[in-house]
Amino acid sequence: ARAGSEVHLWARNPSAQLANGAMPRLSAFPLPATIKVTDEFLPQADMTLVAVPMKHLASVLAQLETTSPLVLCGKGVKPDSLHFPLDILAAIRPGHAGAVLSGPNFAHEVAAGLPAAAVIAARQDGLARSLADMLGTPAFRLYDSTDTIGVQLGGAAKNVIAIAAGVTIGAGLGENARAALVTRGLGEISRLALALGGEAATVSGLSGMGDLLLTCTGTSSRNFRVGRALGEGLSLAEAEAAAGGVAEGVATSQALTELARRSQVSVPVMDAVAAIVTGRVLLKDVIEELLARPLGPEHKVPDAFSR
Numbered sequence: 385a386r387a388g389s390e391v392h393l394w395a396r397n398p399s400a401q402l403a404n405g406a407m408p409r410l411s412a413f414p415l416p417a418t419i420k421v422t423d424e425f426l427p428q429a430d431m432t433l434v435a436v437p438m439k440h441l442a443s444v445l446a447q448l449e450t451t452s453p454l455v456l457c458g459k460g461v462k463p464d465s466l467h468f469p470l471d472i473l474a475a476i477r478p479g480h481a482g483a484v485l486s487g488p489n490f491a492h493e494v495a496a497g498l499p500a501a502a503v504i505a506a507r508q509d510g511l512a513r514s515l516a517d518m519l520g521t522p523a524f525r526l527y528d529s530t531d532t533i534g535v536q537l538g539g540a541a542k543n544v545i546a547i548a549a550g551v552t553i554g555a556g557l558g559e560n561a562r563a564a565l566v567t568r569g570l571g572e573i574s575r576l577a578l579a580l581g582g583e584a585a586t587v588s589g590l591s592g593m594g595d596l597l598l599t600c601t602g603t604s605s606r607n608f609r610v611g612r613a614l615g616e617g618l619s620l621a622e623a624e625a626a627a628g629g630v631a632e633g634v635a636t637s638q639a640l641t642e643l644a645r646r647s648q649v650s651v652p653v654m655d656a657v658a659a660i661v662t663g664r665v666l667l668k669d670v671i672e673e674l675l676a677r678p679l680g681p682e683h684k685v686p687d688a689f690s691r
């Protein structure tokens with residue numbers, strides 16, 4: 385809307401969900417009058433942004449009756465199919481034009497109009513740039529990319545590493561430990577990105593390093609908060625309730641460790657998160673195991689971004 389477009393916001397139940405003219409989780413920011421709230425999908429539009437939690441993405445995509453390009457905003461991987469958002473779209477609507485929007489963007493800061501940047505990625509030549517030009521504003525700076533794998537992996541994986549960062553703080557292991565863990569986590573994302581066909585430069589960009597930095601240090605992050613609560617000794621159910629919203633890294637940790645196993649990529653930090661959230665291993669044992677890992681060259685092969 386700030387970019388000057390006419391916007392229709394689909395809500396499953398407009399009166400219940402927007403009782404005070406605002407989204408419930410962004411209640412300090414009433415929607416501008418230029419946004420029309422509706423319970424019907426708009427069949428014709430320049431673009432449709434789909435911003436629902438990953439576990440509901442497939443069902444929402446199946447209901448959408450539109451020919452417009454879809455911009456998927458969820459971050460994660462589906463644990464059963466191991467699909468990233470664009471794979472889910474391709475499975476449900478083969479051939480439909482799609483892009484992903486990802487970057488360090490806490491919703492409440494974007495809503496407040498504070499400066500932020502993100503990346504839109506699409507395989508199709510020129511699509512990401514044209515979407516970015518329609519959606520961007522001076523305060524919401526949108527870069528474009530064709531590396532859909534790197535962008536989707538960065539958005540998904542940072543949530544898993546953010547849980548590890550939270551655990552480190554919650555368990556009282558200190559900020560040195562958090563910095564070490566996040567850096568080693570970045571290495572895991574780099575190796576996995578290359579193995580899956582993504583690009584090294586994307587991992588060091590907004591959807592990779594940028595979002596990792598935000599989520600592992602910003603206490604507004606639900607994934608960080610879940611990790612911190614787990615580190616303090618709460619159960620997963622208690623930690624999720626305390627985090628105040630969906631923490632995609634919980635389900636994504638299972639999917640990414642499975643993808644890594646299939647790609648023969650070592651991801652000990654992500655493995656540790658997957659083990660902690662499923663309660664397979666005691667937190668104390670996971671920490672001991674990570675600290676007992678054999679030491680060696682920081683980067684095994686020529687540089688940090690090689691497998």
Ligand SMILES: NC(=O)C1=CN([C@@H]2O[C@H](COP(=O)(O)OP(=O)(O)OC[C@H]3O[C@@H](n4cnc5c(N)ncnc54)[C@H](O)[C@@H]3O)[C@@H](O)[C@H]2O)C=CC1
Binds near residue numbers: 396435460629
């Ligand atoms: N909140 C944030 O700061 C950011 C969130 N994301 C990602 O965006 C995705 C959505 O996150 P949030 O907006 O925070 O989650 P949310 O829990 O606020 O849900 C977003 C919307 O999805 C709707 N929804 C829930 N279940 C639905 C269903 N079955 N069918 C249709 N709509 C349904 C909710 O009513 C809500 O309006 C996640 O993958 C998250 O990682 C990405 C960047 C920032």
Ligand SMILES: O=C(CO)COP(=O)(O)O
Binds near residue numbers: 459487489
């Ligand atoms: O993706 C986000 C910021 O870029 C939001 O992070 P959380 O889902 O951890 O709150």
